[in-house]
Amino acid sequence: QVQLVESGGGVVQPGGSLRLSCAASGFTFSNYGMHWVRQAPGKGLEWVAFILYDGSNEYYADSVKGRFTISRDNSKNTLYLQMNSLRAEDTAVYYCAKKMRGDWLDYWGQGTLVTVSS
Amino acid sequence: DIQLTQSPSFLSASVGDRVTITCRASQGISSYLAWYQQKPGKAPKLLIYAASTFQSGVPSRFSGSGSGTEFTLTISSLQPEDFATYYCQQVNSYPRTFGGGTKVEIK
Numbered sequence: 001q002v003q004l005v006e007s008g009g010g011v012v013q014p015g016g017s018l019r020l021s022c023a024a025s026g027f028t029f030s031n032y033g034m035h036w037v038r039q040a041p042g043k044g045l046e047w048v049a050f051i052l053y054d055g056s057n058e059y060y061a062d063s064v065k066g067r068f069t070i071s072r073d074n075s076k077n078t079l080y081l082q083m084n085s086l087r088a089e090d091t092a093v094y095y096c097a098k099k100m101r102g103d104w105l106d107y108w109g110q111g112t113l114v115t116v117s118s
Numbered sequence: 119d120i121q122l123t124q125s126p127s128f129l130s131a132s133v134g135d136r137v138t139i140t141c142r143a144s145q146g147i148s149s150y151l152a153w154y155q156q157k158p159g160k161a162p163k164l165l166i167y168a169a170s171t172f173q174s175g176v177p178s179r180f181s182g183s184g185s186g187t188e189f190t191l192t193i194s195s196l197q198p199e200d201f202a203t204y205y206c207q208q209v210n211s212y213p214r215t216f217g218g219g220t221k222v223e224i225k
Contacts, residue, residue, distance in 0.1 A: 035214075037162075045154075045162065045205050047214040059212040062119070095161055102168060103209040104152050108161035 002026040002107045004096050009112030016086050016116070022079040022096030022109055030054070030074035033099040036081050038092035039111075048094070049081065064090075086116045120144055120208050124217035130225045137193040139220045141206035146186045150210035153182055153191045156219075157202045165204075166191065196222070 008020040022034070036048040049070040050059045058070050069082040079096050093113050097105040121144035131137050141151065149169040154162040164173045166182035169189055179194045193200055201224055206217040 044219040045156075045207075045216040047207075047216060050212070050214070061213045100167075102150075103214075104164055104167035104173075105154075105162070105207075106164050106173065108163075110161060 002098065004098065004107055004109035006094060006096055006109045006112035009094065009114045011115045011117060012086055013118050014087060014116055017082070017084045018086065018114060020081040020083070020094055020096075020112060020114070022081075024077045024079065024096075024098070027098070027107075029072075029077040033103070034070075034072065034079045035097045035099060035105060036070060036079075037095045037097055037105070037108075038090075039095070040089070040092045043092075046092070050099070051079070083114070086114075088116050090114060091116050119213055120147060120211060120215055122206050122208055122215055122217035124204075124206060124220050127218060127220060129220060129222050131196050131222060132225045133196055133198060135196045135225075137196050137200075137222060139191045139204055139222075141184075141189045141191070141217050143187045143189075143208060143210075147208045147210035149185045150208055151182075151184070151189050152207045152209065153180075154205045154207065155200075155202045156205065162205065193222075198224075 003025045005023045035050045051070045067085045071080045093111040095111045096109045098107040100106040123142045151169045153166040156162040170182045203219045203221045
């Protein structure tokens with residue numbers, strides 16, 4: 001069955017960096033685009049970034065553009081989110097999600113918590 | 119960017135009630151809209167995509183309708199396991215956006 005397992009979250013100081021990973025299994029990872037979505041504590045969902053199945057194109061929310069980079073290693077079935085220049089408002093649970101045809105998000109990981117605090 | 123406005127943001131209802139949630143887009147998005155259900159501490163779950171198509175395994179009491187700028191999610195007879203927060207999402211253009219959510223609680 002499809003599994004997405006995020007890791008790499010933790011506490012980081014403002015201005016710091018963190019790299020999240022999302023290990024995928026149960027499907028042909030290299031055939032599907034992937035998304036990151038985040039949720040601040042007690043708040044709604046916010047789309048963060050998307051990468052095409054082959055890594056050839058990426059899209060970002062304005063709130064993270066220039067600071068975050070989405071990437072993937074299809075040989076390792078792993079999605080990444082490199083987060084630099086972190087701010088308090090980046091504090092959230094970060095979910096990776098698999099795209100199905102039409103770009104709907106049909107499978108989600110359990111999320112990893114990132115806390116930006118001094 | 120396309121803004122999605124959900125209403126109501128909070129809804130109190132009883133088991134067996136018919137519930138309708140609305141999602142309005144700031145510009146036309148054809149049928150490029152999905153609905154997700156999220157329970158506390160859990161990841162969202164895809165319920166409906168392309169405005170009205172059921173995701174596999176979703177009970178038939180859930181239905182979606184609409185196109186253009188106005189969409190609805192209807193639960194025909196609310197069950198205990200349906201108490202959750204519901205979000206709409208547009209995939210018409212980037213950046214993808216979600217509605218603010220509708221929390222459905224037990225009356």
